[in-house]
Amino acid sequence: MTSDLDIIVAGGGRVGFQTAELLANRGHDATIIESDERIVSEIADEWVATVIQGDATDPDIIEQAGVDRADAIAALTGETGLNLAVCLAALELQPEIRTVARIDRASAESYTRFVDAILFPERAGARVAANEIVGSDVQTLVDMTGDLEIMLVRVAEGAPAAGKRLADVRLPAGALIVSDDDGNRIARSDTTLTAGSRYVVAIEPDVADEVMNLMRG
Amino acid sequence: MGQGSRGPSAELGLLDATMIGMGAMIGAGIFVLTGLAADIAGPAAIVVFALNGVVTAFTGLSYAELAASIPKSGGGYAFVREIFNDFSSFIMGWMLWFAYMIAGGLYALGFAPNFLELLHVYGIVPSPDEVGAIVLPVVDTAVPLAFALAFVAVIGLVALNAVSTAASGSAETIFTIIKVSILVVFVGFGLSSPMLSEAEFQPLFPEGTGAAAILPAMGLTFIAFEGYDLITTVTEEVENPRENIPKAIFVSLAATVVVYLAVVAVAIGTLGADGLADAGEAGIAAAATSFMPTGLPVIRNGGALIVFGAVFSTLTALNAVVIASSRVAFSMGREGQLLPSFGQLHHRYGTPFVAILASAVVMLGSVTLPTQSAGNMASLFFLLSFIIVNVAVIRLRRERPNMNRPYEMPLYPAPPLIGIVLNLILAGVLVEYLIRTDLLALMLSAAWILLGGIAYLGLNRLRAEPARIPTDGDTEITPEVED
Numbered sequence: 001m002t003s004d005l006d007i008i009v010a011g012g013g014r015v016g017f018q019t020a021e022l023l024a025n026r027g028h029d030a031t032i033i034e035s036d037e038r039i040v041s042e043i044a045d046e047w048v049a050t051v052i053q054g055d056a057t058d059p060d061i062i063e064q065a066g067v068d069r070a071d072a073i074a075a076l077t078g079e080t081g082l083n084l085a086v087c088l089a090a091l092e093l094q095p096e097i098r099t100v101a102r103i104d105r106a107s108a109e110s111y112t113r114f115v116d117a118i119l120f121p122e123r124a125g126a127r128v129a130a131n132e133i134v135g136s137d138v139q140t141l142v143d144m145t146g147d148l149e150i151m152l153v154r155v156a157e158g159a160p161a162a163g164k165r166l167a168d169v170r171l172p173a174g175a176l177i178v179s180d181d182d183g184n185r186i187a188r189s190d191t192t193l194t195a196g197s198r199y200v201v202a203i204e205p206d207v208a209d210e211v212m213n214l215m216r217g
Numbered sequence: 218m219g220q221g222s223r224g225p226s227a228e229l230g231l232l233d234a235t236m237i238g239m240g241a242m243i244g245a246g247i248f249v250l251t252g253l254a255a256d257i258a259g260p261a262a263i264v265v266f267a268l269n270g271v272v273t274a275f276t277g278l279s280y281a282e283l284a285a286s287i288p289k290s291g292g293g294y295a296f297v298r299e300i301f302n303d304f305s306s307f308i309m310g311w312m313l314w315f316a317y318m319i320a321g322g323l324y325a326l327g328f329a330p331n332f333l334e335l336l337h338v339y340g341i342v343p344s345p346d347e348v349g350a351i352v353l354p355v356v357d358t359a360v361p362l363a364f365a366l367a368f369v370a371v372i373g374l375v376a377l378n379a380v381s382t383a384a385s386g387s388a389e390t391i392f393t394i395i396k397v398s399i400l401v402v403f404v405g406f407g408l409s410s411p412m413l414s415e416a417e418f419q420p421l422f423p424e425g426t427g428a429a430a431i432l433p434a435m436g437l438t439f440i441a442f443e444g445y446d447l448i449t450t451v452t453e454e455v456e457n458p459r460e461n462i463p464k465a466i467f468v469s470l471a472a473t474v475v476v477y478l479a480v481v482a483v484a485i486g487t488l489g490a491d492g493l494a495d496a497g498e499a500g501i502a503a504a505a506t507s508f509m510p511t512g513l514p515v516i517r518n519g520g521a522l523i524v525f526g527a528v529f530s531t532l533t534a535l536n537a538v539v540i541a542s543s544r545v546a547f548s549m550g551r552e553g554q555l556l557p558s559f560g561q562l563h564h565r566y567g568t569p570f571v572a573i574l575a576s577a578v579v580m581l582g583s584v585t586l587p588t589q590s591a592g593n594m595a596s597l598f599f600l601l602s603f604i605i606v607n608v609a610v611i612r613l614r615r616e617r618p619n620m621n622r623p624y625e626m627p628l629y630p631a632p633p634l635i636g637i638v639l640n641l642i643l644a645g646v647l648v649e650y651l652i653r654t655d656l657l658a659l660m661l662s663a664a665w666i667l668l669g670g671i672a673y674l675g676l677n678r679l680r681a682e683p684a685r686i687p688t689d690g691d692t693e694i695t696p697e698v699e700d
Binding site for chain 2: 024049
């Protein structure tokens with residue numbers, strides 16, 4: 001009914017925590033599983049997600065993270081094998097769940113046979129590094145650095161802003177709609193937000209959930 | 218371009234968070250209900266407020282633990298939603314929503330007589346007793362002036378919050394300091410007043426009913442300690458929340474108990490329990506006008522300052538519950554537990570428009586109730602929802618032992634268990650009292666819960682349907698297609 005998802009993030013290290021933070025900023029519900037007590041305490045200070053302390057392959061711990069209600073589980077620890085085990089355990093407990101596993105080498109891409117999606121953060125990071133080194137003025141959508149997020153957002157049917165002209169929609173400060181619906185023009189005040197069309201939007205993290213509410217409902 | 222015209226929220230420190238809690242508690246409760254409590258319990262009204270502080274403290278511990286471990290800003294409903302199944306969390310939200318709305322009606326009802334008293338002090342209108350009714354030429358019926366005022370107050374604040382987000386947050390600290398300062402002035406002058414030396418606190422308990430009269434009075438005034446829970450609705454904006462939220466809850470509760478006891482003691486000491494009871498909703502204001510110095514520059518009558526405090530407090534408290542009630546309805550909409558439109562921001566105003574308007578309807582309805590009924594119903598629903606909060610703590614400890622808890626209450630499981638028992642006793646006493654004296658309030662309460670059950674079933678049916686709807690198409694509630 002709503003576009004807010006319940007998501008479990010296994011592994012509260014750099015990748016896991018950043019992911020949970022992005023998701024929480026967009027209004028989703030993140031629960032982090034982390035076994036290291038020191039990291040648990042650090043995450044708790046940041047106040048972005050509920051934290052379950054324990055081994056993410058332990059069915060009891062996955063259940064405590066609320067797997068029965070979760071829409072997706074992302075296993076983002078540094079160990080490919082462990083991540084795969086977490087996803088498979090979660091699937092066993094909740095067959096409907098979407099699974100995402102972090103891998104640490106390109107050859108592990110065949111794991112998509114077991115999980116819905118894989119990610120290779122080192123390669124994504126390397127791409128950003130390469131962009132920076134070359135000093136190109138052009139940055140692709142996903143490779144933004146800094147806090148600002150550039151996103152492609154599809155306006156949902158029935159969302160508060162759907163069918164409205166930009167002049168009639170008061171976006172929070174820190175949000176900017178960049179492109180019009182076919183991506184050929186910069187948006188103007190008479191641009192209409194058509195349901196089903198996608199728009200390039202620049203958003204500061206702390207207003208992302210408001211923008212998502214307006215555009216996604 | 219219609220872009221970028223609203224600013225993001227500021228960071229709140231421990232002081233701000235504490236002030237939000239105190240501001241919500243020291244709102245209308247103390248000004249409006251002291252007279253009514255004195256009516257039921259006599260001079261023992263002091264004991265009533267003290268004991269209520271103790272009872273609430275147990276639930277305060279539960280709120281602190283939940284708020285520290287569940288990083289969400291939704292208050293009681295968000296915590297329960299995290300822990301309980303669909304129906305239980307729906308009922309929690311439904312009851313809490315109602316409690317805030319009825320509290321809104323109560324504060325509006327408290328605002329009106331105090332506002333009239335303020336006008337009276339300056340001779341603009343005759344004494345409140347003589348103000349009869351205003352005649353509306355169109356409708357050709359007489360509407361009591363106080364009732365009309367309460368109605369206007371609700372509509373005004375609802376309209377403000379429906380079209381702007383400016384009324385929430387930032388100014389709360391200043392508001393609270395003003396309110397507390399006014400009460401300190403009240404206590405200061407009261408203590409030095411010659412009337413206090415002739416104070417009559419004996420017999421402490423009213424004749425006939427004795428100490429038993431305390432319990433229904435506690436039930437009625439329980440709502441005076443509602444408000445610290447609002448701290449947990451802004452946690453995302455608080456610095457270092459896992460330490461500051463529990464601290465803010467305890468500090469605001471303790472400070473509020475001290476303020477209440479001083480104020481009630483002075484009010485009874487000067488005006489006497491009977492005089493206080495006669496003044497009803499304007500009890501504190503009446504006590505103040507009896508001993509505050511007159512002939513001051515600008516404000517002329519010192520009592521006017523206190524009456525102004527009552528007007529100001531009831532209005533800010535009303536504003537706080539307008540926001541709080543709409544937030545509960547908004548969260549329920551987000552979670553799919555009310556119609557999706559409740560969970561959407563207005564495209565132009567950026568406010569939870571539908572949630573605010575829906576809350577306003579019930580609030581306006583509750584303004585037609587007698588003040589005491591509104592107080593009883595609001596207290597009853599807060600008691601019930603606080604019971605659920607305590608159960609939630611126990612359940613969370615059992616089901617998720619490995620959950621990280623930055624704040625763990627001492628002596629678990631005693632505090633939530635004691636909290637449940639005490640809240641149950643008060644709720645039971647209140648229901649029994651309502652059966653004897655106020656059947657209407659009890660029936661309205663039951664009707665609201667019944668309506669909740671119907672709404673829940675209806676929504677479930679609605680949610681089950683969209684699977685078939687897309688084929689024929691054009692309904693508004695069709696779920697969005699995810700990529």
